[in-house]
Amino acid sequence: MLENIEIINEKYNGKWVYLVGCVQDEYGSIVSGCVVLYNENRDNVIRRLNEFEDVETLTSFRYAGKIPEGVNILLNCL
Numbered sequence: 078m079l080e081n082i083e084i085i086n087e088k089y090n091g092k093w094v095y096l097v098g099c100v101q102d103e104y105g106s107i108v109s110g111c112v113v114l115y116n117e118n119r120d121n122v123i124r125r126l127n128e129f130e131d132v133e134t135l136t137s138f139r140y141a142g143k144i145p146e147g148v149n150i151l152l153n154c155l
Contacts, residue, residue: 081109090142093119095126099135107137115141 079098080088089112096110113129114122122138129136144150 079109079111082107085110085112086141088141089115091145092117092141093122094139094141095122095129096137096139097129097132097134099137101135107135107139110135110137 079100085094085096092115094112095114096107097113099107099110102108114125116122119140126138140150
């Protein structure tokens with residue numbers, strides 16, 4: 078089910094989420110998507126990403142909600 082990114086951030090606050098079928102705005106920011114994986118532990122989501130390797134839509138892997146103070150997130154683009 079496609080959900081607005083603000084709703085996703087509220088619903089999955091503090092969790093890592095993997096979205097498929099993402100929609101971007103005119104600036105390239107993700108504005109909605111369908112959550113197919115979520116977990117408090119990033120590695121638990123990463124371990125299951127291969128289940129969706131055949132997905133041919135725009136995807137996003139992100140931390141939902143506000144990043145806690147003192148936590149750094151490194152983005153690695155391949």
